[in-house]
Amino acid sequence: MSPSPSSQSSLSRRTFLTATGVVGAAALTACSDLTPGASSSDKSSTGPVSTAIPADEKITLVVADADDTTMTPGLIAAFRKKHPNITVKRNYTGWDDYLKSINTTMSADSAPDIAQFTSGMQNLVPGRLLLKAGEYGKAYGWAEKFPGLDQITLTPDGKTVGTGDLYGVGAGLSFEGVYYNKSKAQKLGLTVPPATLDELEALFAKAKAAGETALVAGNLDGGLNHAFNVLLSAHLTPKDREAWAYGHQSATIVLPEAEKAAETLKRWVDEGYVTPKVNGVSDNDATAAFAKGEGVFRISGNWAAAAVAEGLGEGAGYFNMPPVTSGGKVRTTGAGVYYCVSSKSKNAAAAAAFLDFTAGAEAAAITAKAGFMAPDAGAMPSQSGLLGDVQKGWQTVVKDAGLQPFIQNSSSPTMGDTLTTQLQLLAGGKTTAEKFLAGLQTDFENYHK
Amino acid sequence: MTTAGRLTGPAPAPGAQSRVERASDSTLHRRPDAARSGRRRRRAVALLYLLPALLPYTLFAVLPLLHTAYLSLFDWDGVTLPSFVGLDNYGRIATDPQLRAAAWHAGALILFFSVLPICLGLVSAAIVSRRAGRRGTTLVRTVLFLPQVIPLVAVGILWRWVYAEDGTLNQALRAIGLGGLTDAWLGSFTWALPAVGLIGSWVVSGLCMVLFLSGTQRIDPEIYEAARMDGAGPVREFMAITVPLLRPEFAVALSITVIAALSSFDLIYITTGGGPGNSTVVPGILIYRLAFGGGAVGVASALAIVLTVVISLAVLVINRLSREAP
Numbered sequence A: 001m002s003p004s005p006s007s008q009s010s011l012s013r014r015t016f017l018t019a020t021g022v023v024g025a026a027a028l029t030a031c032s033d034l035t036p037g038a039s040s041s042d043k044s045s046t047g048p049v050s051t052a053i054p055a056d057e058k059i060t061l062v063v064a065d066a067d068d069t070t071m072t073p074g075l076i077a078a079f080r081k082k083h084p085n086i087t088v089k090r091n092y093t094g095w096d097d098y099l100k101s102i103n104t105t106m107s108a109d110s111a112p113d114i115a116q117f118t119s120g121m122q123n124l125v126p127g128r129l130l131l132k133a134g135e136y137g138k139a140y141g142w143a144e145k146f147p148g149l150d151q152i153t154l155t156p157d158g159k160t161v162g163t164g165d166l167y168g169v170g171a172g173l174s175f176e177g178v179y180y181n182k183s184k185a186q187k188l189g190l191t192v193p194p195a196t197l198d199e200l201e202a203l204f205a206k207a208k209a210a211g212e213t214a215l216v217a218g219n220l221d222g223g224l225n226h227a228f229n230v231l232l233s234a235h236l237t238p239k240d241r242e243a244w245a246y247g248h249q250s251a252t253i254v255l256p257e258a259e260k261a262a263e264t265l266k267r268w269v270d271e272g273y274v275t276p277k278v279n280g281v282s283d284n285d286a287t288a289a290f291a292k293g294e295g296v297f298r299i300s301g302n303w304a305a306a307a308v309a310e311g312l313g314e315g316a317g318y319f320n321m322p323p324v325t326s327g328g329k330v331r332t333t334g335a336g337v338y339y340c341v342s343s344k345s346k347n348a349a350a351a352a353a354f355l356d357f358t359a360g361a362e363a364a365a366i367t368a369k370a371g372f373m374a375p376d377a378g379a380m381p382s383q384s385g386l387l388g389d390v391q392k393g394w395q396t397v398v399k400d401a402g403l404q405p406f407i408q409n410s411s412s413p414t415m416g417d418t419l420t421t422q423l424q425l426l427a428g429g430k431t432t433a434e435k436f437l438a439g440l441q442t443d444f445e446n447y448h449k
Numbered sequence B: 001m002t003t004a005g006r007l008t009g010p011a012p013a014p015g016a017q018s019r020v021e022r023a024s025d026s027t028l029h030r031r032p033d034a035a036r037s038g039r040r041r042r043r044a045v046a047l048l049y050l051l052p053a054l055l056p057y058t059l060f061a062v063l064p065l066l067h068t069a070y071l072s073l074f075d076w077d078g079v080t081l082p083s084f085v086g087l088d089n090y091g092r093i094a095t096d097p098q099l100r101a102a103a104w105h106a107g108a109l110i111l112f113f114s115v116l117p118i119c120l121g122l123v124s125a126a127i128v129s130r131r132a133g134r135r136g137t138t139l140v141r142t143v144l145f146l147p148q149v150i151p152l153v154a155v156g157i158l159w160r161w162v163y164a165e166d167g168t169l170n171q172a173l174r175a176i177g178l179g180g181l182t183d184a185w186l187g188s189f190t191w192a193l194p195a196v197g198l199i200g201s202w203v204v205s206g207l208c209m210v211l212f213l214s215g216t217q218r219i220d221p222e223i224y225e226a227a228r229m230d231g232a233g234p235v236r237e238f239m240a241i242t243v244p245l246l247r248p249e250f251a252v253a254l255s256i257t258v259i260a261a262l263s264s265f266d267l268i269y270i271t272t273g274g275g276p277g278n279s280t281v282v283p284g285i286l287i288y289r290l291a292f293g294g295g296a297v298g299v300a301s302a303l304a305i306v307l308t309v310v311i312s313l314a315v316l317v318i319n320r321l322s323r324e325a326p
Helices: A006-030 A071-082 A095-107 A134-140 A182-187 A197-209 A225-235 A238-245 A256-270 A283-291 A302-315 A348-357 A361-369 A385-399 A415-427 A433-447 B003-008 B036-071 B088-095 B097-130 B137-149 B152-163 B168-175 B192-218 B221-229 B234-245 B247-262 B266-271 B283-293 B297-321
Strands: A059-065 A086-092 A114-117 A168-181 A297-301 A316-319 A332-341
Touching: A059 A071, A059 A095, A059 A332, A059 A348, A071 A086, A071 A168, A071 A348, A071 A361, A095 A114, A095 B283, A114 A348, A134 A348, A168 A182, A168 A225, A168 A302, A168 A348, A168 A361, A168 A385, A182 A302, A182 A316, A197 A256, A197 A297, A225 A256, A225 A297, A225 A332, A225 A415, A256 A415, A256 A433, A283 A297, A283 A302, A297 A302, A302 A316, A302 A385, A316 A385, A332 A348, A415 A433, A415 B283, B036 B297, B088 B297, B097 B137, B097 B192, B097 B234, B097 B247, B097 B283, B137 B192, B152 B168, B152 B192, B152 B266, B192 B234, B192 B247, B192 B266, B221 B234, B247 B297, B266 B283, B283 B297
Parallel strands: A059 A086, A059 A114
Antiparallel strands: A114 A332, A168 A297, A168 A316, A168 A332
């Protein structure tokens, strides 16, 4: 651009400002919907429902999920085969991005019919953007088919889990336990499985003394939450745990048992059992390192089983997180892939049929192959090797009714970030167990005030 | 060309005889004797010329900004109906300790995004310009400018590998016998912020060099010749001629880099996500967390408005200070 004569330049600047102001003001007054919150009309309730889906009508369902296993695509493919008139489109988004974008996606007019339910989506409940699935649940008999439905049952304000209306089903369940490197355990003379938490810690000490990384972990993105969650499961009473994790009024995590859990984790880091400089290693890299043969133990979920089995082969082992006292019931942390239905869906009956399909025997094979525990545990094909060990562990967890929610999933929408921050402070020696818990409680109270 | 377009637009291509225009400075006094109708017609024509730029700018920059300001007056989770709270969100910002930390970190990043790259850019521009025409200078220029071309997300992933426990940096330290100095840099409470900052320096330095390079080409070679006749060496030449005459480029470089420092988000989100603890949290990260994870759209909007105002003030001050004396 060549230098312009001064008068024109002044003109353009003034015109620019005036026009901008005029257009801006006009658009602002014209647009009455500047804060597009949900309207008051309640579309989330269903009338009488039926389990029949029209077979002669072409139906398209859109599924949004953050499931990076073969489960969701596998279920979709099998469902399409069964219902040739239903086309299912899948919108996959990576986990972190899914968490941050799903509320906007579900608020749009073009919301997907089915979405994976994740933490933070409780805000959609008071916005009436999720379909109340209770009527379908009754029609299909979901209470008998699906374990863990309380994790997707919410109060009308969305702040408390476990009571209120049902919003979906858990198609594949996950839970956490301890993986170990069999050949190293043998070489170091470690007897597994340990009967108590203290025995587990003694194994850590022995491994450390032999120059090994006892517990492989990564906390760059807050991966120590796996260890902390299972420690909490072992120490805290299920009632206290659920009250807090489900966001019940006046619940607290500032409890002596929780402090024990936090102190145990801090001790593991301080004693050098945990991967050195754990704050600089990502959770995925920790799994990869363990699968490559680094360290002896790793606390993670069944979703890591496939990677560990592939890396360590016959040398991969698994046991459930031991209880505090010998012979106690097994308690661990888990969640699952939950599907819910948008209240904007025009094909709710077909969407409900998909949800129901995930409970069947055909789905169980797909779910189990992806490393999840199927709702119909009896229909899961028996597996050998590490996946078989994990499956056996799951049966014990179910028998002991020991599956508890992740504390960061529904206690508050910001708890994931807060827990990561606090765990990094704890592992970095910048905070005490007491202050750590107080930090979590502050976040909880900010949301539930 | 609008002011905003000039600040954020692509850097002048090396070799182009472009200089930053400050046409608006001399426009305070317009000709009073222009015929009224002619002026009106010219105005209409000017508006027409501006329309293609003005329309998208208004739609995608001005209106969203006004909308954000509007939203900042509400308590809104992004889904349900909002409730009007006036300036409460701004009050919350003023008292939030996490935000104070974020402001400090953004300030520290200015050191890495502005001061360091401008020094490096200046020195490398001086070296490259003295060797202009010799073989290899184009290559050097390209290599130094390359980080500016790579998307920041890719840069973040790249540097995560460099800074990892077994990353290239630690490998290099071990190779030269300094294994004791290794660290998991991005997970260290002491080093995470400088580590992230240095990535910024790496990205921005090339841009600064190219800016200064185009500036040096504007300087009359006769001035250098005269200085050389008077017996000035390369250092003296640099300090007495190059630096003072690059004043306009300084203003542009400082503006761009300070904006980059204060509004930084992507690099930090990819490398540390604000951790460990809160040691690399910046306003951009907080806005993102509040709006998309925390369901506090009102507070996030208020913070965004405050950040915008702070950045605008900083740029305004930079431009005032760097103006040549009349």
